Amino acid sequence: MELxxxxxxxxxxxxxVRSAGIMTKEHILSEIRxxxxxxxxxxxxxxxxxxxxxxxxxxxxxxxxxxxxxALKEAGFPPNQLIAARTREDLLDNLAALVRELGHFPVExxxxxxxxxxxxFPSHSTFGxxxxxxxxxxxxxxxxxxxxxxxxxxLCAATAKNDHAExxxxxPEESAIGELAYVYLMKSGRFYKIGRTNALGRRERELVIQLxxxxxxxxxxxxxxxxxxxEYWHRRFHDRRKNGEWFELTAQDLSxxxxxxxx
Numbered sequence: 001m002e003l004x005x006x007x008x009x010x011x012x013x014x015x016x017v018r019s020a021g022i023m024t025k026e027h028i029l030s031e032i033r034x035x036x037x038x039x040x041x042x043x044x045x046x047x048x049x050x051x052x053x054x055x056x057x058x059x060x061x062x063x064x065x066x067x068x069x070x071a072l073k074e075a076g077f078p079p080n081q082l083i084a085a086r087t088r089e090d091l092l093d094n095l096a097a098l099v100r101e102l103g104h105f106p107v108e109x110x111x112x113x114x115x116x117x118x119x120x121f122p123s124h125s126t127f128g129x130x131x132x133x134x135x136x137x138x139x140x141x142x143x144x145x146x147x148x149x150x151x152x153x154x155l156c157a158a159t160a161k162n163d164h165a166e167x168x169x170x171x172p173e174e175s176a177i178g179e180l181a182y183v184y185l186m187k188s189g190r191f192y193k194i195g196r197t198n199a200l201g202r203r204e205r206e207l208v209i210q211l212x213x214x215x216x217x218x219x220x221x222x223x224x225x226x227x228x229x230x231e232y233w234h235r236r237f238h239d240r241r242k243n244g245e246w247f248e249l250t251a252q253d254l255s256x257x258x259x260x261x262x263x
Contacts, residue, residue, distance in 0.1 A: 188215035
């Protein structure tokens with residue numbers, strides 16, 4: 001049985017690795033490095049590492065390392081450290097700087113890109129405490145007006161005014177920062193679509209009436225990072241892509257997707 005892909009173990013072969021009894025230290029270390037690379041260079045916490053790879057705590061605990069921080073250290077990363085909660089003023093100050101840089105209020109993807117290029121910029125999830133995008137833009141508008149930055153305040157106000165209009169014209173769905181959404185796998189004929197939505201039932205109905213063959217959602221993954229998780233599965237199945245978001249998947253591919261409930 002071939003277990004290597006581009007020189008490293010493939011996570012799709014995880015069950016084969018386990019059944020063969022070769023859950024080695026080297027394999028776990030390679031998965032730590034692979035998932036960290038996909039996470040902008042930051043190693044994952046223990047729970048998310050399990051969700052991403054299927055590697056359980058008992059595959060390494062007391063066998064190779066006593067603590068997860070020891071595994072991260074051997075993989076070449078500093079142990080994950082607790083980070084002090086960022087204040088409201090700090091979050092809004094960073095966001096205001098990004099608005100000035102972009103010339104408009106950012107969408108979630110732009111916040112994620114900024115975080116990837118600048119590790120000191122707040123994670124997108126920390127903005128979830130303000131509510132959705134509309135609430136966040138309103139909060140930043142007040143913050144900027146209090147500081148006399150009326151030009152930035154007007155950009156934030158424009159976001160609130162245009163929010164409903166953009167959604168009603170069929171713009172791609174963008175979940176509010178920090179809110180849960182879904183990455184779904186839909187089957188039509190022998191092909192599968194991998195997409196994202198924050199309204200799963202509605203999205204299924206919309207696609208069904210557009211397709212010549214019957215379609216149904218075969219599995220969905222709940223996530224607070226729909227864009228990132230959708231991109232992950234598109235990359236993972238890139239060699240199966242047929243057109244756009246449609247793929248021709250194997251039974252092994254389906255099993256890998258269905259194992260995930262949350263990412």
